Each structure stands twice: as structure tokens, then as C-alpha cells.
Amino acid sequence: MRQFLSRLSRRLDNIIARAGVARVRDDSTLQTVQLTILKGETLDGCERFQSYGFTSVPVAGAEAVVVFVGGFRDHALVVAVDDRRYRKKDLQPGESAMYSDEGDHVLLKRGRTIEIVAGTELDITTPLMKCSGDVDAEGVVKVAGTQVVGAQGGAITDALPTTASNTAQLNSVLAALRAHGLIAP
CATH class of the missing domain: 2.40.50.230 (Gp5 N-terminal domain)
Known part of the structure; x- marks a missing residue:
């Protein structure tokens, strides 16, 4: 026994x-x-x-x-x-995070805010991305599609000189078409 x-x-x-x-x-x-x-x-x-x-x-x-x-x-x-060497610290009660050993993280913060930190790039692959609120971007915004669609009366402001030049040329063509009665004034 x-x-x-x-x-x-x-x-x-x-x-x-x-x-x-x-x-x-x-x-x-x-x-x-x-x-x-x-x-x-x-x-x-x-x-x-x-x-x-x-x-x-x-x-x-x-x-x-x-x-x-x-x-x-x-x-x-x-x-x-x-891994205590890389664990994201100093979260508030109720917060959660995913993190890597390189310091990148996704943090679900208090106040219903999500913080994403990516040291090099954030890549989103999907056929359609929707945003229901405003978009505030710093840095260069590049659009590679064939058109930018907006609400009626929408405008592109602070355009680069090439876009301003294209707009001036388009306005010139529209004025000529109006002058010849091909489109309504």
C-alpha cells in the first residue's frame, strides 16, 4: 500500500x-x-x-x-x-491587446477606442472596405483606382499641381463645348 x-x-x-x-x-x-x-x-x-x-x-x-x-x-x-520580455504592460482594467516581440500591437482601449501600431505597414486585403465615419489621414494618401466617387458637391482640395492642371484643362474644354452650344451653360 x-x-x-x-x-x-x-x-x-x-x-x-x-x-x-x-x-x-x-x-x-x-x-x-x-x-x-x-x-x-x-x-x-x-x-x-x-x-x-x-x-x-x-x-x-x-x-x-x-x-x-x-x-x-x-x-x-x-x-x-x-513571454514576460515582450508582454504589453500598463493596460487599464478591461483593456486587452495582441502584441508581437517587435512592439507591434492591437490594443482594445477604454472609451471604445482601438489602437493599432504597426512599425512598417498595415495591409488590409478585401474586395470592399467601408468606413461609416470621417477619415483623418496624415502623410501621403495614394489612390490607385480609376475614379474617385463622392457625394454631389464634393470637392478635392489642395490638389497637387498636376491635378490642378488637369482641372484647368477640363474647365477649358467645358467652356469651349458651352460656347458652341454642345452642352448647357
């Missing part, structure tokens, strides 16, 4: 552990992780479970919480990974 309880106690002690992430394989349907558990103990091919709809590839040195099914070290499941 004592031997049985001793084995049971060891298995219970081995049910959960902290680990360091050494390497990640992200090329299959379920991500696998190589972990360092104790001094010199390395486990390879540990399945990593992530919340539905979210995925990430942690960098080496991240920390993991590992559950061992039945207390056996040969069946490790990674249930959480965090």
Missing part, C-alpha cells in the same frame, strides 16, 4: 510544470513545442493547444505551463505560453 501511495504521489507531483520554450514547429495541424523542464530534461513534440481563432509562434525563451496527462512525462500538453 505504501508503495502504491508513493507512486501515486509522484504522479500527482508530475501533473503540472513550468517550462521554457526551446523551439516551435508550426507546420502541422497542431503546433508542437520543444520544452526544457528541469535541469537537462528536454521534451520534444509536445502538443500546444491554443484558443480557437487565435494562433501565435512563441520565440525561444518564452515560458510555458505544461500538463502531463495521468502524471506521465511522455504525454505533455502545453496549455499556456507567455
Whole structure:
């Protein structure tokens, strides 16, 4: 009986552990992780479970919480990974964020505001993008489509000289057409 309880106690002690992430394989349907558990103990091919709809590839040195099914070290499941080196800090109660080790983030802030920080580029790929409010842009705004459509009476202001030149030419053509009675004055 004592031997049985001793084995049971060891298995219970081995049910959960902290680990360091050494390497990640992200090329299959379920991500696998190589972990360092104790001094010199390395486990390879540990399945990593992530919340539905979210995925990430942690960098080496991240920390993991590992559950061992039945207390056996040969069946490790990674249930959480965090990296205190890169975690976005100083959020207010109720805020949440997604972040990378490079400092990019999406922050759902108090006051119903979303902050997106991308160090190089924000790429949105969709056949149609709608915005129901005003758009305030700084920097250069480029439009690559064949036309800009706006409400009646809409105007383009502060146009570049080439656009102003095109507008002047168009006004000249319209004046000539009106002068010859081809369009209403």
C-alpha cells in the first residue's frame, strides 16, 4: 500500500510544470513545442493547444505551463505560453491587446477606442472596405483606382499641381463645348 501511495504521489507531483520554450514547429495541424523542464530534461513534440481563432509562434525563451496527462512525462500538453520580455504592460482594467516581440500591437482601449501600431505597414486585403465615419489621414494618401466617387458637391482640395492642371484643362474644354452650344451653360 505504501508503495502504491508513493507512486501515486509522484504522479500527482508530475501533473503540472513550468517550462521554457526551446523551439516551435508550426507546420502541422497542431503546433508542437520543444520544452526544457528541469535541469537537462528536454521534451520534444509536445502538443500546444491554443484558443480557437487565435494562433501565435512563441520565440525561444518564452515560458510555458505544461500538463502531463495521468502524471506521465511522455504525454505533455502545453496549455499556456507567455513571454514576460515582450508582454504589453500598463493596460487599464478591461483593456486587452495582441502584441508581437517587435512592439507591434492591437490594443482594445477604454472609451471604445482601438489602437493599432504597426512599425512598417498595415495591409488590409478585401474586395470592399467601408468606413461609416470621417477619415483623418496624415502623410501621403495614394489612390490607385480609376475614379474617385463622392457625394454631389464634393470637392478635392489642395490638389497637387498636376491635378490642378488637369482641372484647368477640363474647365477649358467645358467652356469651349458651352460656347458652341454642345452642352448647357
